[in-house]
Amino acid sequence: MSEHVLGIIGGTGIGEGFAQRAGAERVEVDTPFGKPSGAILRARVEGVDCLFLSRHGEGHLLNPSTVPYRANIYALKSLGATQVIATGATGSLREEVSPGDLVVCDQVIDKTHQRVSTFFDEGMVAHVELSEPFCGRLRGVLLAAGKTVDGRVHDGGTYVCMEGPQFSTRAESLLHRSWGADLIGMTVMPEAKLAREAEMCYALVALPTDYDCWRPHDAGTDRGALLREIMSNMRRASGAATALIERVIRDIGAAGAVQCDCHDALELALWSNKDLVKPEAMEKLGVLVSRYLGNGD
Numbered sequence: 016m017s018e019h020v021l022g023i024i025g026g027t028g029i030g031e032g033f034a035q036r037a038g039a040e041r042v043e044v045d046t047p048f049g050k051p052s053g054a055i056l057r058a059r060v061e062g063v064d065c066l067f068l069s070r071h072g073e074g075h076l077l078n079p080s081t082v083p084y085r086a087n088i089y090a091l092k093s094l095g096a097t098q099v100i101a102t103g104a105t106g107s108l109r110e111e112v113s114p115g116d117l118v119v120c121d122q123v124i125d126k127t128h129q130r131v132s133t134f135f136d137e138g139m140v141a142h143v144e145l146s147e148p149f150c151g152r153l154r155g156v157l158l159a160a161g162k163t164v165d166g167r168v169h170d171g172g173t174y175v176c177m178e179g180p181q182f183s184t185r186a187e188s189l190l191h192r193s194w195g196a197d198l199i200g201m202t203v204m205p206e207a208k209l210a211r212e213a214e215m216c217y218a219l220v221a222l223p224t225d226y227d228c229w230r231p232h233d234a235g236t237d238r239g240a241l242l243r244e245i246m247s248n249m250r251r252a253s254g255a256a257t258a259l260i261e262r263v264i265r266d267i268g269a270a271g272a273v274q275c276d277c278h279d280a281l282e283l284a285l286w287s288n289k290d291l292v293k294p295e296a297m298e299k300l301g302v303l304v305s306r307y308l309g310n311g312d
């Protein structure tokens with residue numbers, strides 16, 4: 016195994032073709048939080064062990080509320096991932112963020128309410144820092160690589176994560192703009208929170224596929240034409256995101272071992288008394304906490 020294990024969580028249309036080209040093996044993983052969205056594709060690319068996971072599963076059957084976020088992050092962690100790059104389709108809340116661009120987000124407003132957003136919901140308590148929900152170091156790697164790919168890559172953006180699966184009302188869309196948000200999507204949370212709890216660097220490449228409903232459609236555009244436009248933007252952004260990720264893998268392979276604060280995120284966050292944590296909680300969360308609460312240290 017290389018010193019780098021990179022997890023890549025693909026939103027719609029990202030990852031599969033890439034993994035197949037790299038001759039990936041399918042790895043079936045089970046976790047204390049159930050099965051992940053699907054088999055993980057493992058391939059060695061440019062000296063980096065890559066783990067590809069399709070967030071919505073084979074055939075895109077899992078909606079944003081039912082994606083097994085905890086199982087996905089736990090599975091990547093248990094296979095050795097130390098950093099994760101995620102992609103996800105979004106709607107744009109800003110005129111200047113055009114459909115087809117890429118956005119390396121830096122902030123999130125979490126409006127989800129039907130998802131378990133922590134590994135530490137029973138038997139142990141942890142409060143991780145989240146003022147910067149994405150890894151600044153990994154964002155920097157993405158932005159540097161972004162200078163080499165065709166298309167526009169925005170540095171920073173606030174992502175509103177809504178429950179869905181319906182899209183926003185116009186009043187909500189205008190409200191999100193008034194909050195200063197730039198993108199609306201349905202999947203970055205709790206993924207980013209769980210990655211922090213799992214002490215992995217995590218960064219998101221958002222793919223705006225259309226403008227959210229704050230912006231009226233051009234008069235006379237029918238629904239068929241709109242859908243074709245969205246799909247075309249999706250393909251353009253997916254192509255750019257794939258090129259970006261390929262470049263990042265090369266850069267990560269060339270960079271050598273990395274140290275990052277993300278890898279010690281639990282150091283000051285575990286508030287439970289080690290002597291009172293029950294064995295079943297330790298067994299369930301061992302992959303995440305054994306270096307802090309394991310026996311004999």
Ligand SMILES: [Zn+2]
Nearest residue numbers: 150216275277
């Ligand atoms: Zn990091």
